[in-house]
Amino acid sequence: MSRRLRRKLMNVFALSLSGVATLIGLAFLAAILWTLFKNGLAGLTKFPIFSQSTPPPGGSGGLLNAIYGSVVMTLIGILIGAPIGMLAGTYLAEYGRTARLSIVIRFVNDVLLSAPSIIIGLFVYEMLVVSMGHFSAIAGAVSLAVIALPVTVRTTEDMLNLVPQGMKDASTAMGAYHWRTITSVVYPAARSGLVTGLLLSIARISGETAPLLFTALNNQFFSSNLNAPMANLPVVIFTYAQSPYENWQQLAWSGALLITLSILFLSILARFLLSALGPGSGRR
């Protein structure tokens, strides 16, 4: 075999393998979505998902308490985590852009961004659950806030950096103080980017299970008491999928479908907003 032919064959072989690798990746996504639809869709119409709370084994019921708990804890988590994260991101992008401290903070934030979520759960357990003496929805919300925080810091800094320096200079030249420039010029200019960051952090925390296991725990009944354990979709899916009861398993699949669809919807919406921002923006 000539050297030229061998090189050509090697080229075709390697590139086909890369195509196969991509197909494998896509196949996994397709397989997971297909399984979710196959096992979860029937339950959405068969059970009173949105109107009744989780049933006892063998009984009939829905996921109302879990959906309510997930929404409430995600919202509180975002309400705590996002403002702090946006302020910190503002510091990194505006006030401390070149400070040595900022380099350290960026690094620490990146570490927090990829820290295992179960560690966050243990941390909040040690901080809140131990001192309060019991599991509670508020502890669950705080652990979600800790996970949302680094995400918002990162996206806020990235998005603020996209605002053209000329706009900020123009505001400063008119005599505006820095805070006025940031709140009246920079934030509005970066608005859709900031909203994207918010959506991404909501998507990130709404499927988190590990940190809720020993902070919010779970609740068989409907509860709106923030100071008590609260049901939530991920933990319900976790316990019900491992249970031997068929109706619980079916509920787990329906919950899984519900949660995946909402997260994929949020992610796609965020991407759509980003691409509306203009080509090239939003890339790291």
Place this chain on the structure above:
Amino acid sequence: MAVETVAATVPRHAAAQRLREKLFRGATFVAAILVLTLLGAIAVSLFIGAYPALARFRFGFLTQEIWNPVTEKFGALAAVYGTLVTSFIAMALAVPISFGIAVFLTELAPVWLRRPVGVAIELLAAVPSIIFGIWGLFVLAPVLQHTVQPWLIDTLGPLPVIGSLFQGPPYGIGVLTAGVVLAIMVIPFISAVMRDVFETVPDVLKESGYGLCATTWEVIWKVVVPHSRTGMVGGIMLGLGRALGETMAVTFVIGNAHRISRSLLAPGTTISASIANEFTEAVGKLYTSSLVALGALLFLITFAVIAAARFMLLRMERRALSSV
């Protein structure tokens, strides 16, 4: 009169503005410092929680395989072993596939196809880990049990040395299955970083390769890969950090057995799976503390891996900036 008012209000106005500036600046600074202290607080609280167990077992905690809640003897070895082995399997499977995806997305795919395929792979990263867990338990594990595992036992099992990795009955769930699920989970992360790194390779370098009649593959292997080596390793380490700490997906499929088996088909456990499974059921201070100590150990391991990854990516970014 009017002159007086203006003269009086302008300094007052300016003072109010200065105060607000101070307040806003102070608020952003405090928030930034909070991020910094958060990491410290996590480390401190974990080690305080782990102290009773560490004081009791000392270094034995790291070297003992035993995990017996009844006699209150705890050692982390089995969990650490499971964590490392599952992550190793995951990386062995995920790195080549991620590399292939990154090559496909940057060099091979027609431009109109790049974005949709890239987004689809990224969406795989958005799927919550618990979904991978139930999918792994109900779909992947039976498939592995009935097809892949019997084949492994029949073909690789009789071989010397590596044969011992593929002994025993095909349970379906176990270390190997956990590794496969982890691989699927980290593929989108590694391939996203690799794609971004490949895109930073200057076109001039690639074109000079093509100018010498190199094939596409030769340009990738001999120009793109050497140029992006640091960034690639950074991306792989980032994926490794994720695999080491992943909880829910592993908990479903690993089998939760605190023992070290030679065979990859046997059930085992990981640090995160042990914590997730046992924490709420743990009775007694020593049991809880031992689980927190496992968490502290995981924190140390992942912190080291993630820090190394970030350093490499940072170096890569600096070099990319300086070469522009």
